[in-house]
Amino acid sequence: MAYPSQHLASIITGIKGGGTAARGDDLSDGTEVKSCSRADQLSECLDCGAKVLPWQRKCPICESTNINIKTDSHWIFSIKSKDELNLLLNNTPRIILILFDRESIEIETIRLRAWVVNPKNSYVKAFFKEYFYDNYLKKIEKGEKNPAPCNLHPLKYDFYMMEPKLIFHAEINIEKRDVEIKFWDVKNPRVEPMPIDILRTKEIEEIFKDEIDKGLTIEEIKQTYSFIPEEKRKLLKMRKKIIKKYKEKYRRRG
């Protein structure tokens, strides 16, 4: 995935590839390219456990239609030293995030989108520092040999908080073998608005305090603002992350 995505990022931006395998998927100007595909993830039959291909409507083994369609793939950042953290945050001109997905599982059209994220953005800095100091290093201190890399989930809270800007959007119709470019503008990228559904009730209450004081209900706010206005988004804070080990502990305590 990484290598074709570097080519794709080159085509989209007009910037040559780095041509080195050292950090794999970069462009020659130091741009970091990450990609993720939710369009061709293997699914799983819930009855017999067999792997099901994305285009199969039935389980190839038991013909069950009870299928767990997986769309949880995400962008992965490996940051194993302070140098790597500094390189990403201080010496990378931009991060390009590429996502292949479908609007819904019934739709045969594959959507390809690319966003640019500024590593100097304060949320981006906080997000990766939080991973490195509060997650990675803590696990190392506890003796873990290979802590999990940093995961960034497309179209989730942290993603929108990084103020990603769309630079490319194409739709690939598999049946018609047709590609439609919906948006392509690297110089004037489009800020990706944050849907209000991303927020928890408590967060809506915090950033829409004035509106609530005026008597609006959460439901009315959701109907009025399907996307969060820029000045409200700025009021949102980073969510506390619970690292896996603690999660398991909580679960066991039940």
Ligand SMILES: [Zn+2]
């Ligand atoms: Zn099956």
